[in-house]
Amino acid sequence: MTREELISQIRKKKSFLCVGLDPEWDRIPQHLLEKDDPVFEFNKAIIDATRDLCVAYKPNLAFYESMGLKGWSSLEKTLAYIPSEHFTIADAKRGDIGNTSRLYARAFFETLDFDAITVAPYMGSDSVLPFLEFEDKWVILLALTSNAGSRDFQMQPTQTGEPLFSEVMRKAQEWGSPKNLMFVVGATHPSKLAEVRQLAPDHFFLVPGVGAQGGDLQAVMNYGMNADCGLLVNSSRGIIFAGNGEDFAEKAREAAAGVQLEMAKKIS
Amino acid sequence: MTREELISQIRKKKSFLCVGLDPEWDRIPQHLLEKDDPVFEFNKAIIDATRDLCVAYKPNLAFYESMGLKGWSSLEKTLAYIPSEHFTIADAKRGDIGNTSRLYARAFFETLDFDAITVAPYMGSDSVLPFLEFEDKWVILLALTSNAGSRDFQMQPTQTGEPLFSEVMRKAQEWGSPKNLMFVVGATHPSKLAEVRQLAPDHFFLVPGVGAQGGDLQAVMNYGMNADCGLLVNSSRGIIFAGNGEDFAEKAREAAAGVQLEMAKKIS
Numbered sequence: 001m002t003r004e005e006l007i008s009q010i011r012k013k014k015s016f017l018c019v020g021l022d023p024e025w026d027r028i029p030q031h032l033l034e035k036d037d038p039v040f041e042f043n044k045a046i047i048d049a050t051r052d053l054c055v056a057y058k059p060n061l062a063f064y065e066s067m068g069l070k071g072w073s074s075l076e077k078t079l080a081y082i083p084s085e086h087f088t089i090a091d092a093k094r095g096d097i098g099n100t101s102r103l104y105a106r107a108f109f110e111t112l113d114f115d116a117i118t119v120a121p122y123m124g125s126d127s128v129l130p131f132l133e134f135e136d137k138w139v140i141l142l143a144l145t146s147n148a149g150s151r152d153f154q155m156q157p158t159q160t161g162e163p164l165f166s167e168v169m170r171k172a173q174e175w176g177s178p179k180n181l182m183f184v185v186g187a188t189h190p191s192k193l194a195e196v197r198q199l200a201p202d203h204f205f206l207v208p209g210v211g212a213q214g215g216d217l218q219a220v221m222n223y224g225m226n227a228d229c230g231l232l233v234n235s236s237r238g239i240i241f242a243g244n245g246e247d248f249a250e251k252a253r254e255a256a257a258g259v260q261l262e263m264a265k266k267i268s
Numbered sequence: 269m270t271r272e273e274l275i276s277q278i279r280k281k282k283s284f285l286c287v288g289l290d291p292e293w294d295r296i297p298q299h300l301l302e303k304d305d306p307v308f309e310f311n312k313a314i315i316d317a318t319r320d321l322c323v324a325y326k327p328n329l330a331f332y333e334s335m336g337l338k339g340w341s342s343l344e345k346t347l348a349y350i351p352s353e354h355f356t357i358a359d360a361k362r363g364d365i366g367n368t369s370r371l372y373a374r375a376f377f378e379t380l381d382f383d384a385i386t387v388a389p390y391m392g393s394d395s396v397l398p399f400l401e402f403e404d405k406w407v408i409l410l411a412l413t414s415n416a417g418s419r420d421f422q423m424q425p426t427q428t429g430e431p432l433f434s435e436v437m438r439k440a441q442e443w444g445s446p447k448n449l450m451f452v453v454g455a456t457h458p459s460k461l462a463e464v465r466q467l468a469p470d471h472f473f474l475v476p477g478v479g480a481q482g483g484d485l486q487a488v489m490n491y492g493m494n495a496d497c498g499l500l501v502n503s504s505r506g507i508i509f510a511g512n513g514e515d516f517a518e519k520a521r522e523a524a525a526g527v528q529l530e531m532a533k534k535i536s
Contacts, residue, residue: 066379067379093364093388094361103331121390122410123361123388123417127415149392153392154391154392157427158424158426158427
C-alpha cells in the first residue's frame with residue numbers, strides 16, 4: 001500500500017486505528033474453543049466487527065508461533081481474510097545479517113503479503129535495508145518502545161548527548177523515506193512525542209501502548225499528529241478482549257467505536 | 269542443558285563447533301528436491317555426517333519461516349532428529365514487550381524444546397528476562413554482531429565513552445549469569461575479542477562469522493577462549509554447502525573435521 005492510499009483510507013474512515021490481532025489462547029471465548037480453528041474464528045469475528053472503524057490490522061507473530069504449525073495456519077487464513085483496503089503489519093521485530101533479513105522480507109512481504117513489518121535496529125543498516133527493497137512495502141523500525149525496558153538502552157544518551165533512539169531515527173532516515181519507513185513510538189512516553197515528531201516530521205509513527213499499557217490517546221494526538229495525520233495508533237487487548245462472552249465481537253466493536261469517535265474529532 | 273553438561277561435551281569431543289542449519293532452498297542438492305521434505309532430508313544427512321564433530325546445531329529461523337507451513341514442519345522434524353547430547357540454538361533474534369517475549373520463550377523452549385535462543389537487546393530488561401526464567405535454558409544475547417551494520421549502533425560510543433555493545437554486556441550481567449546467558453560476538457571483529465572477553469570473563473560466546481563471512485578461527489581461539497573453553501564457534505555455509513552434489517554430506521563432514529582438528533589442538 002502506498003502512503004497516499006493509507007492517508008486516503010484514514011480520511012475516508014476518519015480513523016487511524018490499528019487493531020492488534022493478538023489472540024491469547026487463554027482469553028479466547030469459551031464457545032469458540034470447540035471450533036476447528038478457534039484462533040481464526042476469533043480473528044474473523046473481530047475483523048467483521050471492526051473493519052469499518054480501523055485502517056490497519058497488526059498480528060503479533062509471537063501469538064501464532066507459540067502455537068506451532070496450527071498457529072501459522074491460523075495466521076495465513078487471517079491474512080487472507082483481512083480486506084485489501086486495510087494496511088497489514090507483521091509485528092515480528094525481526095532483524096538479522098543481510099542475506100537472512102532478505103529471507104524474512106520474502107517471508108512476510110511475498111509469502112504472507114503483509115504491507116509492513118516491524119524491524120529491530122540493533123544490527124544496523126544491512127539488517128534493515130533488505131526490507132526496504134520491496135515496492136509499496138514498509139519497514140516500521142523500533143525507535144522508542146512502550147515498555148519499561150526502553151529506559152535501559154533506547155533512552156540512554158550517546159556521546160552526542162542525544163538518546164540512542166534519536167540516533168536510530170536520524171540514521172534510519174538515510175536508509176528509507178516517509179514513503180516506506182515508519183517508526184514505533186510508544187504511547188507510554190507522551191512527553192517525548194513532540195520531541196520525537198521533530199526528529200521525523202513527515203514519517204508515520206506506529207503508536208502502541210494506548211489502553212492496556214496505559215498510554216493516553218489525547219496526548220498522542222496532541223503531540224504526535226502531522227498534516228497528513230502521521231499516526232497509526234494500535235490497541236490490542238483493549239479492543240479484542242473488551243468482552244469474553246458470546247457477545248465478544250459486539251464489545252470489541254463498542255471499544256473500537258469509542259476510540260474512532262475520539263480520532264474523528266481530529267481529522268478534517 | 270546445563271553449563272557443566274555443555275563443557276563436558278566439549279571436552280569429550282574436543283570440539284566447540286556449532287553447525288548452522290541454514291538450508292537455503294536454492295543450494296539444496298538437486299537429487300534431494302524430489303523427496304517429500306527436501307529441507308529435512310538435507311538437515312538429516314548433515315546431522316548424520318557431523319554429529320560426532322560438533323557440540324551444537326543452530327537453525328536460523330528465517331530459513332524455515334520463509335517456507336511457511338512446510339518450513340515449520342521441516343524445523344520440527346529436524347529438532348526431533350538432533351541427538352539429545354547436542355546443544356540446540358534457535359537463531360531467532362527475538363525480543364518484545366514482556367508478555368510477548370514470554371510467548372516466544374514458550375514457543376522455543378517448550379513447544380520446540382530448544383536449549384537456547386538468540387535475543388536482541390534493544391527493548392531492554394523486560395524483553396529479555398522472560399527468556400531467563402526457564403531452568404537449564406539459555407539466552408544468547410546479541411552484543412557485537414558479525415555484519416557491517418554492527419558499526420551503526422553497537423560500536424558507537426555512549427556517554428560513558430564505552431561502545432553500546434559494552435553497555436549491553438554490562439547491563440545483561442545483572443539479568444543473567446554464566447549459567448544461563450551467553451553473548452553473540454562476531455568473528456569478524458578479532459581485534460575486539462580480547463576486550464570483549466574482559467567484559468564477561470566467564471560467559472560463553474557464540475561466535476558466528478567464521479568461514480563464509482571471513483572470520484579467522486585462530487584469532488577467535490587466541491583471544492576468546494577462557495578456562496572452560498567459553499566458545500561456541502558457528503559455521504553454516506562453510507560446512508553445509510561445502511559440496512553440492514550427491515556427496516554433499518561427505519564434503520560437509522570433511523569441512524567440519526577440518527575445523528574440529530584445529531579446535532582439538534586447543535582443548536586439553
